[in-house]
Amino acid sequence: MNYHIREPKVPTMSQISLTDIHKQFPGRGKKGGWKALDGVSLEIAAGEIVGLLGPSGCGKSTLLNIVAGLDTTFEGKFSIQGKSLTEQIGAGFRIAYVFQEARLMPWRTLRQNIEFVLEAADFARTEWPGRIDKVLSLVELSKFADFYPLQLSGGMQQRASIARAFAIEPDILLMDEPFSALDELTARRLRESLLHIWSAFRSTILFVSHNAFESTYLGDRVYIMSPGPGGRIKEQINLTHIPRPRSYEDSALFEQSKRVVESLRRHMGELVE
Numbered sequence: 357m358n359y360h361i362r363e364p365k366v367p368t369m370s371q372i373s374l375t376d377i378h379k380q381f382p383g384r385g386k387k388g389g390w391k392a393l394d395g396v397s398l399e400i401a402a403g404e405i406v407g408l409l410g411p412s413g414c415g416k417s418t419l420l421n422i423v424a425g426l427d428t429t430f431e432g433k434f435s436i437q438g439k440s441l442t443e444q445i446g447a448g449f450r451i452a453y454v455f456q457e458a459r460l461m462p463w464r465t466l467r468q469n470i471e472f473v474l475e476a477a478d479f480a481r482t483e484w485p486g487r488i489d490k491v492l493s494l495v496e497l498s499k500f501a502d503f504y505p506l507q508l509s510g511g512m513q514q515r516a517s518i519a520r521a522f523a524i525e526p527d528i529l530l531m532d533e534p535f536s537a538l539d540e541l542t543a544r545r546l547r548e549s550l551l552h553i554w555s556a557f558r559s560t561i562l563f564v565s566h567n568a569f570e571s572t573y574l575g576d577r578v579y580i581m582s583p584g585p586g587g588r589i590k591e592q593i594n595l596t597h598i599p600r601p602r603s604y605e606d607s608a609l610f611e612q613s614k615r616v617v618e619s620l621r622r623h624m625g626e627l628v629e
């Protein structure tokens with residue numbers, strides 16, 4: 357098959373820029389509320405794959421929701437290539453979100469699930485079949501286009517949700533623990549599928565994971581966050597020196613994932629600095 361494989365984007369300027377983000381959830385009654393984020397700053401270049409790791413409740417999903425534009429009640433500066441998210445979306449910028457569960461509509465086939473997002477994103481109807489064939493083929497689900505989600509395994513449903521996310525050719529793909537509900541072998545295949553489809557689209561990916569090895573396998577960089585209340589970014593680990601396509605057997609991956617675990621433990625207070 358002949359796909360147009362995009363050249364890697366040169367990470368010159370940052371695409372996603374968050375500066376000193378504070379987020380407080382309102383409290384009930386007389387309680388003062390809950391500080392979810394306490395001064396988070398990060399920069400992500402176009403086409404980068406960046407992981408967010410940290411203990412439960414440290415504000416990872418809150419951060420993703422801010423980038424998705426689902427949460428607009430925060431303090432600090434958030435811009436996409438120097439403009440607000442609203443301006444960028446008005447100019448055709450697209451964001452997709454993948455969750456732990458596939459969240460496909462069970463009464464629609466895979467094809468119809470993807471058509472739904474293509475319609476919402478205003479793609480011309482004539483483009484739909486080509487886009488659907490391309491993404492389903494990239495995640496090896498071509499034969500299942502006319503199946504309903506419940507006729508497929510959990511891993512296949514999650515692959516379909518990744519295909520659906522890429523169908524709109526998102527500028528940014530957000531993923532919140534996308535593989536944590538799957539057994540390890542299925543998760544491995546899905547991570548490979550993800551990187552394969554990403555290599556055709558080169559969307560910027562910001563993902564949340566609890567798995568140090570997964571983050572190392574996927575990421576160009578990972579950010580380590582401290583426990584809440586008031587999650588902050590404590591450290592970033594660069595992984596760009598591990599060549600792609602990556603192999604699960606690469607010993608550099610094990611070395612780096614050990615660093616990630618050590619960093620997590622240090623910021624949890626388990627290891628003395």
Ligand SMILES: Nc1ncnc2c1ncn2[C@@H]1O[C@H](COP(=O)(O)OP(=O)(O)O)[C@@H](O)[C@H]1O
Nearest residue numbers: 381390392411412413414415416417418419584
């Ligand atoms: N809608 C909400 N209202 C009140 N508190 C919230 C809300 N959403 C999240 N929180 C709190 O904010 C903190 C960060 O949540 P979250 O971003 O979901 O953490 P993580 O994804 O890192 O596990 C948690 O303590 C959580 O209980």
Ligand SMILES: [Mg+2]
Nearest residue numbers: 416417418532
């Ligand atoms: Mg979460």
